Amino acid sequence: MFNLKQAQTLGTDTMPISFELPADVFLSTSVSMDQLVQEMRETLAFKLFSEGRLSGGKAAKLAGMSRIAFLLRAGQLQIDWLSYNPVEMRRELA
Numbered sequence: 001m002f003n004l005k006q007a008q009t010l011g012t013d014t015m016p017i018s019f020e021l022p023a024d025v026f027l028s029t030s031v032s033m034d035q036l037v038q039e040m041r042e043t044l045a046f047k048l049f050s051e052g053r054l055s056g057g058k059a060a061k062l063a064g065m066s067r068i069a070f071l072l073r074a075g076q077l078q079i080d081w082l083s084y085n086p087v088e089m090r091r092e093l094a
Contacts, residue, residue, distance in 0.1 A: 038064065041064060042063045045070070049070075049074065050080075
């Protein structure tokens with residue numbers, strides 16, 4: 001099992017995550033593995049952001065986007081990020 005302490009020891013700021021995906025499910029997506037992984041990262045980032053579990057900056061990093069691009073896309077997806085209180089808004093825009 002790979003954990004954060006091991007990641008810090010190795011000097012990396014990422015951790016590998018893997019799971020089983022039925023081959024027929026993957027094939028039915030009609031996208032490359034790289035594209036599917038990117039879509040999964042973005043989906044997870046927007047989900048965790050919308051639940052308030054990740055800041056916009058961290059979610060943008062997970063999605064592989066700039067913070068501005070991420071927040072613009074969140075708006076397009078109708079994810080309400082403007083309802084932050086003033087302290088959260090300052091932190092988000094810092």
